[in-house]
Amino acid sequence: MSGFHTEDGYNGPSLFGQNGAIVGGVRNKLGHVASEEEKQQARRTVVVIGIKWLLSPGWRGDDYRDAVFPAEVAQWFEEQIGPVQAVHFKPPVQAWVEFNSASNATAALNLNGATYPRKCKHSPGGRIKVSRATHTELVRGAKDHLRSYHVLIPEKFLKGEVEPGAHDGAGDGRAGEKEGEDDEAKVIAALRESNPYFDQDMALYEEHHREKLRAEFDRLARERSELxxxxxxxxxxSAGDVDAIESAIWAGADTDTANPLDGGRTALHYACLAGERAAAQVLVEHGANPSALDALGFTPADALKSGEKDPRGEIAGDLELARAAHAHMASLAMKINAGTYDVDEPDAPDSMPPLHEAVAARKGALTRFLLAQGASVEKTGGSDGDTPLHIAARTGQERMCRLLVLRGAAPDAPAAGGDGSTPLHEALRGVKRNGSKGAHAKIAKLFMDEMKRLGRGAEAAAIIAGTRS
Known part of the structure; x- marks a missing residue:
C-alpha cells in the first residue's frame, strides 16, 4: 500500500489483494469481489481531490521536493477529524484517505469546499473536494488510473534500460528542462520514502504489464494463424486438396468464412468454381453452407454454373442434397427451441438416438448440428448398446471418429450390451479385416494417441493385446 501508515493501523502491502495491477500504489485484483472486510474499509475511506501529490517519476513539478507527502495529508486530516489509518495517493490531484472508523469518514465529508493549507509545498492553499468512497469506485478508479502508463514508472525502467535508483545524468533525455525535473534517481528515492512497498509494487506492476503484453501477443499470433x-x-x-482442407478445418478455420478481398466468396464457392467435387463434399460434410451468398448475391451453385466444370451435374446434385439437409436441420432447430425434440432420444421405439443415426448414415453436417445442440457422445443405443464412436469406428469413418473424439468421446468406452467391446476394439478388428493401410488403421492410431494423452496408455496396450490373442 502506498503512503502513510499509523503504527497501530494497517501495515500490509496490499489494499485489494496480493495479485493484479499496481495502480496508484494500490493493488487491484482484477475481477475481484469485495469481502465484507474490504467493504468496511471502503466505508472508512473518502476521496479527496485538489492537492498535488508526489507518487511517481511521471510527476512533473518545479522540484520533486515541492510535492506534498502522505504523512502531511494524514496529519492535517487527523487535526480536522480524527485518526487516519492510511493515505492512498492517485496522482496528480486525488487521494483516498482511510480513517480508523466509518463515522470519521462521514464527518470528513463536511470538509468538502475547505481550503487545504498548501496545494504543494511552495504554493498557496486551495479548496478541496471530499466525497464518499465505495469499494466499486476505488476499484474502478484504480483500473482507470492504470491507463496512464507513465504514472508509476517510466517505460525505460520496464524495458530494463535504466536500473531503478541509478542516475544516468540525463533524466529522460529532455535537455534544457529545469534541474531536478528529470533527476529520476531523486524521484525514486522520494518514492521509496513515501512508499515502503515501492520495490514490491514496481515488481508486480511490471509483471502485470508483461502478462498484458503476452496476452496481446498471443491474441495477434492466433489471429495470424487463423488467417x-x-x-x-x-x-x-480451389485445388481440390482434401488433405489441406481438412487440416485447415481441424486447425480452426471456419468453412463459411467469406473472403473480403474476393467478393465475399467462401471456400465452397471456390470448390464449385474449380469443379472440385471431392473438395465440395468435404466442405459440406464439415458443415459448409450450400446457400452462402457472396457480395453479389451468388451462391455456390451459381459459381458452379459460371465455372462450367460440372458437365454431369454431380456437384449440383451434391449441393441440392446439402440444401435439403440444411432445411432439415433448420426444422429440427425449431422443434428443439420449442421443446418438442430431444437430441438424445430415439424418434421411434426401434430406432437409435439421433446422433447414432446421423453417424451411421455418414451425415457429417447433421452430426455437427446435433453435437452443437448438446447431443451426448456417451449415449448408448441400438441392440448392442453402442456409442456413436463405436459406429464410426466399425464403419471406418476416420473424419467422424476425429470429430467425436474432439468432442470428448472415449475410445475405451465399453458398449452397454453385446460383448462390451470398445471403439478401439472395433478399429482393431477393422485393421484385421482390411489391412494396416486403410482407414481403420488410422482410426486405431487416433484412439491410441488419445488414450495416451489421457494417461490411459496401459489400458490401450491391454486392449491391443487382447485383440491379438
Missing part, C-alpha cells in the same frame, strides 16, 4: 488457415482452406478448395 493463414483460412487462406489454406481457400487454396485447398
Amino acid at each position: 493463414e488457415e483460412v487462406k489454406r482452406l481457400y487454396r485447398g478448395a
